[in-house]
Amino acid sequence: xxxxxxxxxxxxxxxxxxxxxxxxxxxxxxxxxxxxxxxxxxxxxxxxxxxxxxxxxxxxxxxxxxxxxxxxxxxxxxxxxxxxxxxxxxxxxxxxxxxxxxxxxxxxxxxxxxxxxxxxxxxxx
Numbered sequence: 066x067x068x069x070x071x072x073x074x075x076x077x078x079x080x081x082x083x084x085x086x087x088x089x090x091x092x093x094x095x096x097x098x099x100x101x102x103x104x105x106x107x108x109x110x111x112x113x114x115x116x117x118x119x120x121x122x123x124x125x126x127x128x129x130x131x132x133x134x135x136x137x138x139x140x141x142x143x144x145x146x147x148x149x150x151x152x153x154x155x156x157x158x159x160x161x162x163x164x165x166x167x168x169x170x171x172x173x174x175x176x177x178x179x180x181x182x183x184x185x186x187x188x189x190x
Contacts, residue, residue, distance in 0.1 A: 072098050072099075073096035073097060073098055073132070074097055074098060074099045074101075074133070074134060075096070075097040075120060075131075075132070075133055076095070076096045076097070076131070076132040076133075077093060077094055077095050077096075077116075077119070077120060077129065077130070077131050077132075078094050078129055078130045078131075079092050079093075079094055079128065079129040079130070080092070080093040080094070080116070080119055080126045080128075080129035080130075080131070081093075081126060081127045081128045081129055082112075082115050082119060082124065082126045082127050083127060084115070089112040089115040090112050090115055090116060090119065090126065090129075092129075093112075093116060093129070094129075105117065114158075114159055117156075119131060121149075121150050121154040121156060122138045122141065122146035122147075122149050122150050122154075123146070123150060123156070125139065125146075126139065133149065133153060151176075152180065154176070155173070155174075155175070155176035155177060156176070157172070157173060170188070174187040174188065174190070177190060
């Protein structure tokens, strides 16, 4: 297993994932650098949510590798992937469970705020 380039904070290589035999990801590779903004778009059923779940460790791909901060994510056990997700990723699902008393920004920043990130730093993120 070869580690990704040092300038990529998040890296995926040749991700494959299927749902009930139907391919959702077929060889997806990408790299994301620190402070880079990445948009994932496509029609319904094209694999966007599957990709994000694989990148965050929420879903283990059928094959391929994911690295976060130069450490492999794909071989981690479920508890370690959950800890990584809780500490390093914010996630608003396609069926969000938003806090109605909070603004849209506050809901999006909630994972950072719960980790103790200052509101000003969370807004900048």
